[in-house]
Amino acid sequence: MIDLIAAALVFLGGIFALVARLGILRLPDVLLRMRSSTKVGTLRCGLIIAGVAVHFGDGAVVLRGIAIIVFLLLTAPIAGHMIGRAALRTGVKLWSPDEDVAASGEKAGSGRVEAGENP
Numbered sequence: 001m002i003d004l005i006a007a008a009l010v011f012l013g014g015i016f017a018l019v020a021r022l023g024i025l026r027l028p029d030v031l032l033r034m035r036s037s038t039k040v041g042t043l044r045c046g047l048i049i050a051g052v053a054v055h056f057g058d059g060a061v062v063l064r065g066i067a068i069i070v071f072l073l074l075t076a077p078i079a080g081h082m083i084g085r086a087a088l089r090t091g092v093k094l095w096s097p098d099e100d101v102a103a104s105g106e107k108a109g110s111g112r113v114e115a116g117e118n119p
Contacts, residue, residue, distance in 0.1 A: 002054060002055070002057065003055065005051075005054050006051045006052070006054040006055035007051070008051075009047050009048070009050050009051030009054060010047070010048050010051035010052070012047050013043075013044045013045070013046075013047035013048035013051065014044070014048075016040050016043050016044035016047065017040075017041075017044045019036075019040055020036055020037055020040035020041050020044060023035075023036030023037070023040060024036055024037055028095035029092075029093075029094045029095035030083070030084070030087040030094070031084050031087065031094060032095070034080050034083045034084050034087075035080065037080070038076045038077065038079060038080035038083075039076075039080075041076065042072050042073060042076040045068075045069075045072055046069045046072060046073075049065045049068050049069055050065060050069070052065060053065035053066075
């Protein structure tokens with residue numbers, strides 16, 4: 001039973017790694033990509049480390065796993081903040097929903113359909 005729990009945690013970590021990779025490839029600007037890489041990256045690493053700690057079950061391994069997860073939770077948001085700050089300070093062009101609407105030739109706005117308009 002312990003092996004199934006450990007395998008499920010490692011598998012979920014792998015799934016979240018794929019989600020983070022897709023987010024980095026598909027999201028339109030640096031701030032959204034940064035969010036994908038830090039939030040999902042922390043979750044995937046935490047799940048994989050938790051799976052390893054469950055599998056081995058040794059007190060020292062569990063303690064190291066907890067320390068690593070706490071370290072990730074403390075440092076990943078700071079790293080993401082610094083990446084975003086550097087992007088803003090260097091003048092990286094950020095994504096705007098109005099740009100996508102203008103590029104597709106549709107009417108610019110909030111995307112909502114008002115009363116009396118045809119969708």
